[in-house]
Amino acid sequence: MDIVTRPRILVVGAGFAGVECVRRLERRLSPGEADLTLVTPFSYQLYLPLLPQVASGVLTPQSIALSLRRSGKYRTRIIPGGAIGVDLKAKVCVIRTITDEVVDERYDYIVLAPGSVTRTFDIPGLVDHAFGMKTLAEAAYIRDHVISQLDLADASKDPAERAARLQFVVVGAGYAGTETAACLQRLTHGAVRRYPRLDPRLIRWHLIDIAPKLMPELGEKLGRSAQEILRRRGIEISLGVSIAKAGPEEVTFTDGRVVPTHTLIWTAGVVASPLIATLGAETVRGRLAVTPELVLPREDGVFALGDAAAVPDLAGENGSVCPPTAQHASRQGRTAADNVIATLRGQPLSPYEHGDLGLVVDLGGRDAVSKPLGVELHGLPAQFAARGYHWWAMRTNVAKVRVATNWTLNAVAGDDFVRTGFQARRPAKLKDFEYTHTYLAPEQVRAHVEEGRPVGG
Known part of the structure; x- marks a missing residue:
């Protein structure tokens, strides 16, 4: 008797693009239609645009770390680790787990949303x-x-x-x-x-x-x-x-x-995750070259989006690609999920198209400049637009309450200017946080998958 296995969908990265894709897949796929797996070193989505407010103490770190285990339908298996290589022919993603074990994760469809690193x-x-x-x-x-x-x-x-x-x-x-x-x-x-x-x-x-x-x-x-x-x-x-x-x-x-x-x-600035270089595929300024449908050409079941992909900007000038912003990443996540489902069901794919919502820049206190939907704002109106947009974009109600509470408390009571003791440890600079040295070269990925050769050997 043949064992029927469900298609395996692997999503790499839990940024705006990856999380939005997983959420939509969970909502639109029936429970028996596919197995979902998400690879990420941390079990939260970082709301990156508000990092400066964490650095300045306006927000607490926890308020912009949106738990992946709190929301969703809990159908997605989370692998705590980082993808360090992908063999497109063998359909294998090589992952270094947080226990420093290197494992192979096989897939039928892969969504590459590993984000970017500091340039x-x-x-x-x-x-x-x-x-x-x-x-x-x-x-x-x-x-x-x-x-x-x-x-x-x-x-x-x-x-x-x-x-x-x-x-x-x-x-x-x-x-x-x-x-x-x-x-x-x-x-x-x-x-x-x-x-x-x-x-x-x-x-x-x-x-x-x-x-x-x-x-x-x-x-x-x-x-x-x-x-x-x-x-x-x-x-x-x-x-x-x-x-x-x-x-x-x-x-x-x-x-x-x-x-x-x-x-x-x-x-x-930023550059695409070093994971992209392990594929040996065509890139545009380091970002993976994909079609408007977020598909990697000439590869079966490979989708890429967000900061790591050069997605054609159909609303921009001819030949331009979408900038690496949270707004694009979230919307591309939804398009990628729809196209994965369409591929599963043998339906036509849809291109990624967008309408610009505008720009918001929070300069702290009452200072801000914003351009929502093309309307130029300054001062308090711009501040309301900036914070209103960020508050609306937070994915969970708990996060929204935390952020609103932090903003209110900081406005009313100010800051205590307390440092938590990180400085007691050795200084940690650019080279210490992003682990860019851990990724494999394309030939190392092939050797690992085909011959079982240890990583680095």
Whole structure:
């Protein structure tokens, strides 16, 4: 008697794209129609746009970590680990579990949504001395670090050391960098009042970017408005400038300036997860080249989306691809799920098309600039639009209550400026958080799957 097995659907990644895909698959597939598996190192979805508010203490880390086990129909098996290689011909995903065991997970259909990692360049000292802002741990660590710089400056008897500890450099004037600089500047501005020995004028924040404009997606008027807000608050903005080299106590800009600092935060963009390179497939600037239906050409049952895929932007200029944003990732997740189901049922696939909902930028306090549905807003209306959008986009009611409570408590009671003790451990920089060294080369994946050769052997 033949044993009938259900098709195996494997989703890699629990970001906006992967989670939205899994949720839709759970809702639209009947219980016996397929087996669902999700690979992720953490059993939560990180609401990435609000990371700067965690770094600045406005939100607690738990409030933007949306539990995967709290919501859904509990039909999806979660493998706690990271995908480190995929053999498309054998239909095997190689996974390193959180117990450091390497396992093979076979699939019939795979949805690749591994997201992105911080983009770095070959700048001397960068990965050794810069902090990233891509993970929950990094955001919590940066908060501790910034507060510790105030403590150390307060304790120092050396005027030069005190001044260096009170200078902060943020590289990258996109959304992440701009919001990070804005929120952390508010943190130090509020905290320094509790340090009567420190001169507030010594606190200096630098926001730099090699691009000629601040957040060009906002348009000329709103971008200029955001720039004026930040400069009015004392943030020094340098455009057309980047980092030439980084050291433990100073940073050298490409224009020759040397800034004494113990804090370099790097937010200069992202690149697709190194997992994509293990496939040996065609890429566009490192992102997997897919069709408008989110399908990897010439491969059976392979879908890719989110930051790791170059999805054609049918609403944009000819030849353009969708930018790596949460808004696109969530919508692509739904399209990917529908197309997986259509493939299962022998139905035609649908292309990914979108209508832009606009942009929101929260600069902390009452400062914000937003462009919802093309309408330009400033100040409190923009702040309501920004926070309203983020609140609406939170996936669970528990998360919504936590975020709303945090916002209210911070607005009413302010911050206690408490650090939790991360600084008692060794410093952790860019190279310590994203584990980019763990991925396999394509030939290692094939050798592991075909010959059973140990990974790294």
